[in-house]
Amino acid sequence: xxxxxxxxxxxxxxxxxxxxxxxxxxxxxxxxxxxxxxxxxxxxxxxxxxxxxxxxxxxxxxxxxxxxxxxxxxxxxxxxxxxxxxxxxxxxxxxxxxxxxxxxxxxxxxxxxxxxxxxxxxxxxxxxxxxxxxxxxxxxxxxxxxxxxxxxxxxxxxxxxxxxxxxxxxxxxxxxxxxxxxxxxxxxxxxxxxxxxxxxxxxxxxxxxxxxxxxxxxxxxxxxxxxxx
Ligand SMILES: Nc1ncnc2c1ncn2[C@@H]1O[C@H](COP(=O)(O)OP(=O)(O)O)[C@@H](O)[C@H]1O
Ligand SMILES: [Mg+2]
Numbered sequence: 001x002x003x004x005x006x007x008x009x010x011x012x013x014x015x016x017x018x019x020x021x022x023x024x025x026x027x028x029x030x031x032x033x034x035x036x037x038x039x040x041x042x043x044x045x046x047x048x049x050x051x052x053x054x055x056x057x058x059x060x061x062x063x064x065x066x067x068x069x070x071x072x073x074x075x076x077x078x079x080x081x082x083x084x085x086x087x088x089x090x091x092x093x094x095x096x097x098x099x100x101x102x103x104x105x106x107x108x109x110x111x112x113x114x115x116x117x118x119x120x121x122x123x124x125x126x127x128x129x130x131x132x133x134x135x136x137x138x139x140x141x142x143x144x145x146x147x148x149x150x151x152x153x154x155x156x157x158x159x160x161x162x163x164x165x166x167x168x169x170x171x172x173x174x175x176x177x178x179x180x181x182x183x184x185x186x187x188x189x190x191x192x193x194x195x196x197x198x199x200x201x202x203x204x205x206x207x208x209x210x211x212x213x214x215x216x217x218x219x220x221x222x223x224x225x226x227x228x229x
Contacts, residue, residue: 046182063123079109104146109217124183134165165207
């Protein structure tokens with residue numbers, strides 16, 4: 001009889017846990033639908049015609065799907081790390097991962113709430129590099145370097161990302177390209193607002209230089225553990 005009671009209790013606990021998981025899944029799905037809709041709205045505004053919309057929208061949904069893939073394999077204590085994110089995004093570009101030089105520590109853990117937006121920003125940088133920059137031109141070079149640092153003001157952990165393209169033949173200044181500036185807007189305006197990030201974006205004489213500094217996860221700092229080990 002005691003055995004039966006234990007089993008009933010275990011069963012009830014299991015059912016409660018399932019309810020929590022289902023509620024969480026519904027919450028995430030609703031959020032994701034919101035993200036998908038907002039990407040559609042923004043892409044419509046940025047597109048020249050339907051064919052242009054189709055390719056931009058597909059690319060962005062693919063980027064979103066990739067980041068969902070990273071997020072979904074995690075349990076609640078895990079975190080997506082920056083090196084995983086940049087590698088995933090560049091690997092999705094034609095020749096991106098072989099052409100780019102990546103230089104930074106692995107294991108910098110991102111806050112879950114920031115992963116999606118950062119992934120979309122990296123996606124904009126990478127597609128721009130393919131369309132106009134270092135990943136689309138034979139002489140072009142891309143170096144992405146990053147570092148972990150604690151703020152001297154409040155000791156909070158920050159990630160500093162440096163995206164530097166060089167050897168790129170830039171469009172003649174003053175001549176407007178067909179571009180809409182949506183990628184640039186995401187980095188210069190959305191990141192500071194959504195991620196509390198500090199960003200710079202410069203079209204230099206031989207390539208884009210972009211920096212992103214953003215707060216990262218306070219928990220379980222692999223990097224510091226490794227450094228002090
Ligand atoms: N990596 C790059 N190399 C050279 N020029 C770039 C690069 N990224 C962006 N640009 C220039 O900045 C413009 C704005 O880019 P963006 O905001 O992403 O809009 P879009 O991709 O729709 O053109 C582009 O049209 C291009 O002229
Ligand atoms: Mg773009």
